[in-house]
Amino acid sequence: MITVLASIRIKAGKMAEFLEIFKANVPTVCAEDGCVSYVPMVDIDSQLPVQEKDGNAVTVVEQWESLDALTAHLGAPHMLKYRNNVKALVDRVSLKILRNA
Numbered sequence: 001m002i003t004v005l006a007s008i009r010i011k012a013g014k015m016a017e018f019l020e021i022f023k024a025n026v027p028t029v030c031a032e033d034g035c036v037s038y039v040p041m042v043d044i045d046s047q048l049p050v051q052e053k054d055g056n057a058v059t060v061v062e063q064w065e066s067l068d069a070l071t072a073h074l075g076a077p078h079m080l081k082y083r084n085n086v087k088a089l090v091d092r093v094s095l096k097i098l099r100n101a
Helices: 015-030 067-074 077-086
Strands: 002-010 035-041 057-064 090-098
Touching: 002 015, 002 067, 015 035, 015 057, 015 077, 057 067
Parallel strands: none
Antiparallel strands: 002 057, 002 090, 035 057
16 A cells, blocks of 8 residues: 655645646546555644644645556546646645655
């Protein structure tokens, strides 16, 4: 099992537009072979002193059956279309690709 934490930094004022496009793509991603879960999340104000909060970021928590499934996802036609649709809304993306320790 592969877990991915994708951090997507959204341009100021573009969060609602980004989330609309992102959420429209979620059912298609969840139907992909090897997708276990695919959930967009945003920060809450927990008031815990160690929290790093960013109101312009979306963290996507993904689980894939294998690295091959993740690789196929990244090249899927609907993901290419999604990336094109959000490119003007996104400042940067970073990924953490993890396995159980």
